[in-house]
Amino acid sequence: MTQDKKPGFWGRLFGEKPQPKSEAQEAMERATEEPRGEEEALDALREKRQAPAPEPTADTEDTRDAAPPEMQAEWLEKGHPNPPEHEPPTPDDVTDPLERPDAIEDKIVSDPEEPAASEPEPAPAVDEPARPQNWLQRLSAGLKRSSDSLSSSIGAIFTKRKLDEATLQDLEDTLIAADLGIDTAMAITEKLRAEKFDKDVSTEEVREVLAAEVEATLGPVAVPLTIDGTKSPFVILMVGVNGSGKTTTIGKLTAKLRTEGKSVLLAAGDTFRAAAVEQLQVWGQRNDVEVMTRPTGADASGLAFDAVAKAQDTGTDVVIIDTAGRLQNRTELMDELEKIIRVIKKRDPDAPHATLLTLDATTGQNALNQVEIFGQKAGVTGLVMTKLDGTARGGILVAIARKFGLPIHFIGVGEAIGDLEAFRATDFARAIAGKE
The missing domain is CATH 3.40.50.300 (P-loop containing nucleotide triphosphate hydrolases)
Structure with missing residues (x-):
């Protein structure tokens, strides 16, 4: 009775049923299993080598190295134009003895559900800001957060307002919040009270008084x-x-x-x-x-x-x-x-x-x-x-x-x-x- 051909690795993986063996395969198995004379064996081998290999046609493609039909359909559904092809491994690629070329028919090279990672695109070049050259510029840049905070707060206080007690109190609170200290804050507000009370005061004038008072305080300790x-x-x-x-x-x-x-x-x-x-x-x-x-x-x-x-x-x-x-x-x-x-x-x-x-x-x-x-x-x-x-x-x-x-x-x-x-x-x- 003719035995069915066992499915290969892909067949076993996707549940492929055993396929009937061809007459040529059965003849080759008989030639290797049954004892025969030397001349008869040589004649059979010559006939096998001289037999022309069938050429693949549009209807019958060579699928020895291709993925099984189920995988090809899934691959095409994911939007890939061509199904993946799998090549048999070389002995150097196989580390598990059970995966040696003489033990399996095919080897999964990559997971078809995970497309090959593409090379990362180089990050766009970012122009770094020019570094300030002198110390005063570096100092101004370093103190920018402090100066911006003070300037914005002072500007909000003195917008279209004359210098009165409420304005002076707001300014004092702002200076204390900037950690200038109570004594410094009071010195600045007292100077403004003496010179500008009930007058229009610009933000620039307040900054001038601030700079002068800070310099007077820090000068002796520099x-x-x-x-x-x-x-x-x-x-x-x-x-x-x-x-x-x-x-x-x-x-x-x-x-x-x-x-x-x-x-x-x-x-x-x-x-x-x-x-x-x-x-x-x-x-x-x-x-x-x-x-x-x-x-x-x-x-x-x-x-x-x-x-x-x-x-x-x-x-x-x-x-x-x-x-x-x-x-x-x-x-x-x-x-x-x-x-x-x-x-x-x-x-x-x-x-x-x-x-x-x-x-x-x-x-x-x-x-x-x-x-x-x-x-x-x-x-x-x-x-x-x-x-x-x-x-x-x-x-x-x-x-x-x-x-x-x-x-x-x-x-x-x-x-x-x-x-x-x-x-x-x-x-x-x-x-x-x-x-x-």
Whole structure:
């Protein structure tokens, strides 16, 4: 009895029924299964090789490598012009022994329901805005949010209104909301009351008074950081809360000192965070300076002591010591900061020669509390205000200056290595008032 031909891989996958074998296939199977003489076997093989292969016609296409009819119909329904073709795998393509070419008839190359992914189109080129060239332009751009907020609020108050008590009260509230401080706000409103009461006042006139008062407040505290050459090394201790920009400020300050021809040694005193140590090491590589480190969790005061000792032995000009960010309301952490200072003094009684507090301008009124506590615990000698480009309340620097009178050495208005500049009161006052 003639046996039906078993379906191939595609047939098994789509439930194809066994097909009857042709006479030629049955003859070939008999030739291989039944014993016969050598001559008879050779004659049968010659006849098979000489038989012409049927040419495919329009009605009978060669479908040996094509997908089964069910898949072709589904492919055409999805809008593809041609059904997929599948080629038998090569031995190098097959990793599963059950999928070797001698074990299967076909191999699925790809899922026909998932069209091949096309190459992503390149993103359109975006023209980056030209970077301001001088410091005043960068400062104005950085303080734009603060100046725009003040200008719009002041403009809304003084539109077609004479200067009366209600207007002055609105202006005072606006200035306080901008974190300029109560004293500064009252000084500005009192000056306007004395000169312009019951008169028409333009927004430009109010901005002029604002700029003048801010400059008068900040002028006395705009003090550059001076490196005393008689102190060898000159020790700078950086303090501040987490995220205030201490480590970045250290990197920028190091770059400035290097351009002035000074040798610098950095000490990664934030031993509690490996990421902080790594960040300082990156800045050290960029500035080509040595960074002293200790294992995570090591005593930071011991590291500070060793850094000062090494700088003394090698004749290094400046040592900058990073410290762990600590909240001003954590007494135990502030006590550790006091310990670092005591240990440094054992090596140099005058050190640290400068203790710089970095302040994040976006924290607003909380910065006032930080200045007070760090000043008591660490003896802060100067301030660095960072992230002025990320807030609309840059006036907090005016409130800090009026309340504490500490020197303001630097302000930062960007992330680039050159975005740390010596503080200049006139430039700051005009920028925050929106007067370029």
